[in-house]
Amino acid sequence: MPDLKSWNLWHGRRKYSEGCENCYMYYLDAVRSVPARSSEIRRTGDFSKPLKRDRHGMFKIPAGYCLRINMTSDTFLEEADEWRNEMWQIIRRRPDVRFYILTKRVPRIAECLPADWGSGYENVELNITCENQRAFDERWPIFEAIPAKHKGMNLAPLLGAIDIKPALQSGQIESVCLGGEGIGGRRPCHYEWVRQISQDCMHFSVNFTFNATGAVFVKDGKRYLIDGQVLQAKQAYLSGLSCFFSSPTYKLYHPVDGHLLSEDELMHPVYNAERCITCSSLETCIGCVDCGSCTNVSLVSMNDIKQMRKDKGLVRQG
């Protein structure tokens, strides 16, 4: 099935820090018997994905959509230096689409931004991953100095307690996502670590998504083994630790005449009644694109999902 939520221009990663030890991409490559080595960085055939059109001449990726870039690699790898300008050119040609970039290689961001970056592109969200306090202390001060219209943090796989208050109080961070280790490895994630980060995000009114417990979740000294991504996501939702304040505002522009797009001109997300109903990412997600991962897809609106949550008593703890 085509991956409709990601735009992977290059594939392959060199391990960088503690969080990479059981990299999910290495694991998935092995499961799928990908012939090339996972540590080999190679250009994919997906470069033109945002520019592809359907038989009516319309872009296949609609206005308002969010594409996650290089989720099987790292956008700022040295090996990709010769390809990155082409990526920025395509991003500039789709000012109506949001692009999400996630990296651990924070020291490389500044030198890899395009010449006209200025205070950032309206349609690009820069995110950094921090898996523990050491990574946060090293990466946040560098990230703080980088201009961007949208910034976020991803704490996954969370390997210990982290005090992220310096980032939250800077006012720069729009959203924080957190997950335990669930694919490729089983290092435990502790409820108390997540609760502290949740409380800190609430204090600073920053959106916080606890999107997966990981395979081993420890609460009150007891270890819970939670197998499968769907169950890990459901348990994270039911913990009630996520908090949502408001959606960041993206100024998106028509790719031809340049006018500022109104809400009516953006795609209207739909959700999978079977799965999205217990997903913590609902409020910040572009919705179900029927990617083929779920066997039972019935698409409904956000309001329908909220009503279904009430009807089924799927009220979160906390």
Ligand code: SF4
């Ligand atoms: S809301 Fe639905 S489509 Fe979005 S991440 Fe959750 S399960 Fe996936």
Ligand code: SF4
């Ligand atoms: S809800 Fe299921 S089918 Fe829809 S995008 Fe998510 S994984 Fe794919």
